[in-house]
Amino acid sequence: MIVPTVQNSPMPTLGYALFATRWLQAPLYFGLVAAQGVYVYKFFNELWALILRCVSGRATETYVMLAVLKLVDVVMIANLLIMVIVGGYETFVSRIGLQGHRDQPEWLSHVNSNVLKVKLATAIVGISSVHLLQMFVDVHHTSRHALLWGTVIHMAFIFSAAILAYMSGPMARRSEHPPAPRRAEPTTATPAPEPPPAPGPPPAPVPVSAPAPAALPTPFPLPAQRRAEDPEAREAAGAEERMRAAGFPVRKVLEEFDESHPRAFDRDTVARLGKLDFVTARHNAVFVGPPGTGKTHLAVGLGVRACQAGHRVLCATAAAWAARLAEAHAAGRLTEELTALDAYPLLIVDEVGYTPFDPAATALFFQFVAHRYERGSLIVTADRPPARWTEVFSGPSVPAMADRLVHHAEIVRLDADSYRTRHARAAWAD
Template sequence: MRTVQPTTPPDPLTPSVSPQGTTLGYALFATRWLQAPLYFGLVAAQGVYVYKFFNELWTLIVRCVSGSATETYVMLAVLKLVDVVMIANLLIMTIVGGYETFVSRIGLQGHRDQPEWLSHVNSNVLKVKLATAIVGISSVHLLQMFVDVHHTSHHALLWGTVIHMAFIASAVLLAYMSGPMLREDKGHGSHHGMPEGPRPARGPVERDRPQGPVDPPVPLRAPLPIPAQATSNENYETRFARGTTRLVRYEARREPQAGGAGTGNGNGTGNGNGVEGRIRAAGFPARKLLEEFDEGHPRSFDRLLLARLGTLDFVATGRNVVFVGAPGTGKTHLAIGLGVRACQAGHRVLFATAAEWAARLAGARAEGRLAQELSELDACPLLIVDEAGYLPFDPDTARLFFQLIAHRYERASLIVTSDRPLARWEEIFGGAAPAMVDRLAHHAEIVRLEGDSYRLRRATSAG
């Protein structure tokens, strides 16, 4: 039974907050800022370690130049430098990760130097990483004792080994105890990827979701393994019908297999009709492969990141990918290449420009079936939004994009290409941009492409 959409949907950016108890709650929550001076104190402590590092380095250089440095001294001095660096790394992790987790978001989304671990850090992950860093520091100290064994008592060696093993046992125990906590966080859709298994049916009110009519229960497909295998009863595909606003289902065509025996089953075996069907249904403007991308063209390009994206692990975990760069730097090529590879792995994919997605969602809203449309899109583990930013959108259309991103948040993956960094998305989506970027970039790989237009280069060389 179709639920009727209200003619004027509520503003998804204005949450309803009960006035009772909010003053006390906000006051208690504001006390988190008392921790801020502690982290700045750790910054001062890191400055002390920087001074200690260069002091030790200068002493080592002077003794090596004067010829008074023995091999044992050099080894111990280098281990001291490594020890200082590891402690400084521990401080950085505590300062940045702790401040981000317990005080306030730092807002590094889209920054080219954003640490990989910061995108999925929480208190449990932070504790495990700190324990691992402490074990590393203890290992360096123990190695120093064994290098200088002639000047270290057996009693000190014994207790150093015992303390080091205690650190290892503590780290293993902490990691073991954090495992169920992380799985519980995933089950509640917290800071990690998609939960395992089907998600419970959505109710009338859901955290961080636009409020609207109650949708019928829609089971969420579990992440497919890579490479994924389609089921034998998969007898239809989905496609983006140009000029329409809804998913069009069609029966997979059954064609003779190679050798003339039997019929294709549409699941990617035999003659590969299932793969071709998924690629046709995706609506790519052209077929482009990752292997065909000219990696030498962009001036700045993370090739290791592209190789990792090519494994499609981001699809299995419901993460997003955002390609940012000037026109002609290869954003659409890479988005299509990842989409084609996802089709080959057994995933359904839909490709459209931002303007086409806007028309599709606006049409569904006009028909009173926006919630149904968003639910039907759950059948596609990967949606590609191309050319976001070339045309600004009015507030109503921006809200539609917010609903699309919020609906897929921690459910399924998006690939977005844009000529503007996320910090400038207010120029495209107005007031909806901060909430949209917050959800899009929370579990996302930001890929920056810098360089001249590939098309203009070819046109210039041809002229």
């Protein structure tokens, strides 16, 4: 099949210039870093004063409580600062590139402008609570006017945070569950007429195998109406329907994976992927290793678990995805096809590296990955890391495609001999 080359329209120069103005915010975040240093100095200054008072015996219980509350207040403000510095810089200025770092914070992958506003409001309420508690602890030295206005301001902070959280809820749900797009009308081809049978002896009769034994009925079968009303049965039926529609080559589950086979295997990362947080966060997973190391098993196992959790999944090889994209492009409905795939939170691309792709197919794959970027999750299995995908894909868009794929991705490397070959050798030895 010949796939026409896809031309990508370049971003206008004015657009590049406007986008480059985001670097004007970089000095602001470094200014917040300096403010973080000021709070570190203030913390140790207060701590040193508390230690001196305690050692000299001049520290009352009220003073110790107030001093500790001040330290807690400083720490909470410093936590808010680091969240705004790291999350805001990552969201609005440039990527920091912490993927794979052992100290990467969990909240960083979920931070966006909406989340930052909610966390900021929550932190302000916490800081206001500490200040109000200080007033109540030192109530004998606090005027009634200050106590009254401190309570009113604190309630205003709580009310504002509640309103902001209420407004953010529908936005988050709308982004997590986009409306299902209208499905494109499938193009059906007219089947070719079957040739007449060639003259000759009649075909031999095909032996009919005995019917498989029927499954044993449950001891107490539920009536059809009751099964329809049973939420567990309805959920199991929905999961089974999603697994049938996913197109898995075989049914695999994560619990059946032989963890003792690979020489190098990141069990913690696979366990974290098994919680499916990466699907709701629209992140990716990439399994890299030689043939027969269990990459497809892990990908299908995650896909099956996603179907059981209520997500729609599609699974196919890289060659099958390329043919699907090429057919949609040839029919002039590539955009509609990519939009229709948004209804699937998880797509699995298996066996990257076994079939080379020409520049036209690579351009289609780039559009596929770029469209899924931060819209939905991808699981990719490959026999080589993305840095070597220039050996499989051809064209100038390969680095950009790999960059978008691994930006929000967990990369799991499996190092082992082929599981199938090992068992074949064992059988031959026997």
